[in-house]
């Protein structure tokens with residue numbers, strides 16, 4: 001359901017008595033909020049027996065069985081608030097990824113941390129740069145916090161460091177970079193991210209959102225942790241929602257210097273990392289077999305799916321993540337929108353890209369082997385007009 005649009009009438013002081021009546025009897029959100037449309041992930045299940053959900057970049061297999069077992073053990077403790085700082089989890093993450101456990105903050109999904117960054121660093125009129133086809137939560141959270149989102153044009157669906165730098169003004173406070181990027185699946189090399197950082201003013205916060213970094217198999221990629229260790233103006237964000245397949249539990253983390261963590265702790269909710277999520281995360285980090293299997297499966301089936309789409313005449317953007325952005329023709333009955341509806345009618349959920357300004361594309365995540373075979377078969381049938 002779309003958010004009702006109020007903008008225009010109640011901000012003006014000349015109005016009819018009808019409008020006045022409405023104005024007096026309804027609480028009004030701030031004008032920026034009233035103008036916005038809520039996040040629309042396409043998770044509603046279509047009416048078919050079997051649902052193949054490839055619309056939200058979730059893990060293909062569901063959580064590690066060890067995570068489920070660990071979570072269950074929390075059931076008799078759920079009347080107690082969780083720890084404010086899950087110290088054991090910070091230490092486990094630190095030892096796994098070679099980080100400093102003192103520099104971590106946890107949130108109810110990394111979405112909470114994105115919002116907290118905006119609330120902590122943006123005053124009205126302050127600018128937050130995001131990339132053209134970057135994660136939509138960046139401009140949304142920027143606006144909710146009262147700031148102004150500034151889109152930096154991509155170059156052929158790839159993030160362009162110079163284009164970001166061209167957008168920097170004296171009002172820039174934050175730069176959001178998803179690396180790898182959602183929804184395009186592309187990435188910037190370690191050197192390009194370092195170049196971006198080196199040219200930013202020291203008082204601009206660079207947010208490196210590495211939500212998909214656990215999937216990446218590339219020598220020239222880095223999650224950005226080394227920039228956090230070295231500099232005062234970088235935060236890296238991570239999540240248990242994607243590779244670890246715990247999206248339903250909502251747990252994300254950030255890695256930054258203490259002065260940044262202090263600011264975030266003031267605005268974020270104190271108990272964002274819940275007991276069940278923390279227990280599941282601890283167990284997941286230990287399940288290396290699950291992690292290796294997820295990465296290997298993803299490489300294999302992303303490559304397979306992209307090549308099958310190419311055989312069908314559909315181009316995919318090059319991706320190093322667990323999803324693909326696929327281009328459909330602009331012909332009547334064959335568009336991405338048509339394909340999305342066709343697939344939905346057969347129980348396959350994908351994500352339309354109109355909200356991102358790329359209506360010719362669908363994004364779909366890599367599911368199980370079985371699911372990918374069904375998707376390819378159905379796309380072939382769609383293209384043949386069956």
Ligand SMILES: *Cc1c(COP(=O)(O)O)cnc(C)c1O
Pocket residue numbers: 057108109110111112135178181182209211238239240241247250251252
């Ligand atoms: C999925 C995603 C997130 C949000 O992750 P949660 O931890 O589930 O809130 C953040 N950033 C990007 C780029 C994502 O794709």
